[in-house]
Structures are given as C-alpha cells and as structure tokens.
Amino acid sequence: MFIQTEATPNPATLKFLPGRPVLGEGMLDLTDPQAAAVSPLARSIFEVDGVTGVFLGPDFITITKSGGEWAQLKPALLGAIMEHFLSGAPVVEDAAALEQxxxxxxxxxxxxxxxxxxxxxxxxxxxxxxxxxxxxxxxxxxxxxxxxxxxxxxxxxxxxxxxxxxxxxxxxxxxxxxxxxxxxxx
Structure with a gap:
C-alpha cells in the first residue's frame, strides 16, 4: 500500500491519500479523541502524540497537529493509516456519525x-x-x-x-x- 501526502495551505495540517476510498461519500470532522470513538481509523491516528484533529473525506484523511515536526510525525501516522486499512476494519463503525x-x-x-x-x-x-x-x-x-x-x-x-x-x-x-x-x- 502506497500512501501519498500533500501539503495544505494550513501548515499545521497534512493531507494523506491512501489510494482507496476512505468514506466514499460524506465527510467527518473529529476534533478530539472522544469524538474519534466512532472511527477505528481516527482512534489510531489520535494515538500519535501531537495529533489534534482528524478529518475524513471521500478519499483522503487530513490530520492536524499541535506541535512537533511533520518529519517526525509522518512515519507514525503513515503506519497507523496503513495498519488500519490492512486490518480490514471499517473506517466508521456507526454510519449515523456521518450526519453530524x-x-x-x-x-x-x-x-x-x-x-x-x-x-x-x-x-x-x-x-x-x-x-x-x-x-x-x-x-x-x-x-x-x-x-x-x-x-x-x-x-x-x-x-x-x-x-x-x-x-x-x-x-x-x-x-x-x-x-x-x-x-x-x-
């Protein structure tokens, strides 16, 4: 699995493109670990120290950090994303969560x-x-x-x-x- 990353206009946020659908349709903005309870993928991402936000889109994941450098955070984030998709677990456990x-x-x-x-x-x-x-x-x-x-x-x-x-x-x-x-x- 090859995951691309793209810079965004927000220097505290990086866009991850896993090359496969994330939500397919809809978007989900998770601003803290408690909100991430609906998504096994977001829970894994929030476990990486310094992550303050996870945004799930149709075919991308946007991650916001509070501190640290992307060079240090990126390997752990890529690992969490790859591990999730290879596990076969759903991105969102409760489809109603998409209707925020x-x-x-x-x-x-x-x-x-x-x-x-x-x-x-x-x-x-x-x-x-x-x-x-x-x-x-x-x-x-x-x-x-x-x-x-x-x-x-x-x-x-x-x-x-x-x-x-x-x-x-x-x-x-x-x-x-x-x-x-x-x-x-x-």
Whole structure:
C-alpha cells in the first residue's frame, strides 16, 4: 500500500491519500479523541502524540497537529493509516456519525429559494476546491444578507481561511446571489 501526502495551505495540517476510498461519500470532522470513538481509523491516528484533529473525506484523511515536526510525525501516522486499512476494519463503525450535529441550519422560510441557490453554488463550485486542500465548507445559516459557513479539516484554523471566505466565497456568492451582503465563519 502506497500512501501519498500533500501539503495544505494550513501548515499545521497534512493531507494523506491512501489510494482507496476512505468514506466514499460524506465527510467527518473529529476534533478530539472522544469524538474519534466512532472511527477505528481516527482512534489510531489520535494515538500519535501531537495529533489534534482528524478529518475524513471521500478519499483522503487530513490530520492536524499541535506541535512537533511533520518529519517526525509522518512515519507514525503513515503506519497507523496503513495498519488500519490492512486490518480490514471499517473506517466508521456507526454510519449515523456521518450526519453530524452541524446539520442544524437557520434561515427564514421566505429565504428558502436563496438558501437553495447558495447551497448549490457551495456544492458545485466551492466544496470541490476546498476538498482539494484537505478540508470542507458547509452551510450553517442565512440571516439579514449574511451567509454563515463552517470551515472544517485543513480549512479550520488555516491562516488563509479568512481570505478564502472574504475574497473567494463572498465574491462568488455576491455575484450570483444579489441578496448576499457578507459571508462569515460560523
């Protein structure tokens, strides 16, 4: 098994590509060892000292560290990932875990059409690009012309995430949805 790694815009996060499906569909953001209880793979990764976050994507794993150098952490992480996939254990034990709590959205019923357009733009134009960097961006709400989005994986805590939101996503949404005045992180 050959696992590739890619740098992300977030220096504290590295993207691992095991060359096979991880979740297939959906994404799962695990920010601590307790949250990782639903995933044998994430539990193994959190056992490596210095790991503070695991983000599971369709075909990638994004790992965030709190300290140490990637040169020292990478061999242990590659070993944990390889061992998991060779064991045949499931990536996630509880499929319901893929439908995380941040599915709660807020917006006025009269804004449903606007929200549908915003979600379509996010799904077709923004999320694929963000996934390439090892993260995800999800819709949280829309109120008074402000779109609230949640950044996950490599995007969470990334130094360039504010620029991505303000200059990339906000400009795109304002162009296609005149009712959007601003984009903020939820």
């Amino acid at each position: 709590a941040d599915s709660e959205e807020f917006f006025a019923s009269e804004d449903a059409g606007i929200v549908e357009t915003i979600k379509e733009l996010l799904d077709t134009r923004v999320r694929p690009a963000v996934a390439n960097d090892g993260g995800d961006i999800t819709f949280r709400g829309f109120r008074d012309g402000v779109v609230y989005l949640n950044m996950k994986g490599a995007c969470s805590g990334c130094p360039s995430s504010t620029a991505t939101l303000k200059h990339g996503v906000e400009n795109l949404l304002k162009h296609f949805v005149p009712e959007v005045r601003e984009v903020q992180a939820a």
